[in-house]
Amino acid sequence: TQLLEQSPQFLSIQEGENLTVYCNSSSVFSSLQWYRQEPGEGPVLLVTVVTGGEVKKLKRLTFQFGDARKDSSLHITAAQPGDTGLYLCAGGPRNNQGGKLIFGQGTELSVKP
Amino acid sequence: DAGVIQSPRHEVTEMGQEVTLRCKPISGHNSLFWYRQTMMRGLELLIYFNNNVPIDDSGMPEDRFSAKMPNASFSTLKIQPSEPRDSAVYFCASSFRRGSADTQYFGPGTRLTVL
Numbered sequence: 536t537q538l539l540e541q542s543p544q545f546l547s548i549q550e551g552e553n554l555t556v557y558c559n560s561s562s563v564f565s566s567l568q569w570y571r572q573e574p575g576e577g578p579v580l581l582v583t584v585v586t587g588g589e590v591k592k593l594k595r596l597t598f599q600f601g602d603a604r605k606d607s608s609l610h611i612t613a614a615q616p617g618d619t620g621l622y623l624c625a626g627g628p629r630n631n632q633g634g635k636l637i638f639g640q641g642t643e644l645s646v647k648p
Numbered sequence: 649d650a651g652v653i654q655s656p657r658h659e660v661t662e663m664g665q666e667v668t669l670r671c672k673p674i675s676g677h678n679s680l681f682w683y684r685q686t687m688m689r690g691l692e693l694l695i696y697f698n699n700n701v702p703i704d705d706s707g708m709p710e711d712r713f714s715a716k717m718p719n720a721s722f723s724t725l726k727i728q729p730s731e732p733r734d735s736a737v738y739f740c741a742s743s744f745r746r747g748s749a750d751t752q753y754f755g756p757g758t759r760l761t762v763l
Contacts (some may be wrong), residue, residue, distance in 0.1 A: 558733075560719060565749070566749035568749070568751075575757075576754075576756055576757070577652070577741070577754025577755055577756055578691070578752075579738075579753050579754070579756055580751045580752070583691050583749045583751070585749050585758055623691065625752075627750075633679060633696060633698040633703040633704070633745065634679045634696070634698070634739050634745045634750045634752075635681075635693065635696060635703075635704065636679075636681075636693070637693075638691045638693075639690070639691065640690040641691070641743070643691055
């Protein structure tokens with residue numbers, strides 16, 4: 536069974552601080568996605584990485600896929616209150632059956648003004 | 649464009665009652681996923697369909713849960729009989745299956761409370 540472990544589970548920081556969220560597995564994934572979920576809504580895709588070592592930037596957010604495609608990180612620079620939410624990583628299994636994704640447990644981020 | 653539509657948004661029922669959750673995927677999408685989210689277990693995949701055909705239902709907790717997709721624009725998740733431990737937010741998501749990195753588009757969820 537392929538699992539994704541996220542850390543930390545909870546993170547409370549002040550506006551302007553930097554943070555990194557990690558997503559780790561002992562299994563190789565064909566792709567890794569990051570979603571963000573706000574209260575009362577469904578998750579929304581932020582980014583997809585598919586190549587080992589790939590780095591993608593989305594404004595103040597930087598996403599990296601590990602060289603071995605077993606892990607990923609999300610780094611936020613100068614966090615703002617609007618970044619508050621639940622961040623979920625999701626991996627596409629190597630023998631991807633019909634587009635299935637395996638989700639991590641999520642990191643609950645709170646950015647205080 | 650309309651996103652994934654789920655109904656009802658909130659459902660409160662008593663233990664033993666039948667509950668039916670509904671989902672309308674994004675037009676043109678050929679994959680549909682049902683998830684359950686709780687604080688304790690996070691986001692769990694229950695079942696998913698490709699071209700209206702169930703592919704993997706290994707995440708369905710027990711026989712009390714069943715899902716159908718009679719056509720490309722409608723799916724239901726039924727719980728009969730419901731139990732308090734079924735209380736959770738249930739999400740439906742759809743995608744267009746084209747490769748290994750498909751984007752899933754989630755509905756707003758149905759918050760189910762079983763008393």
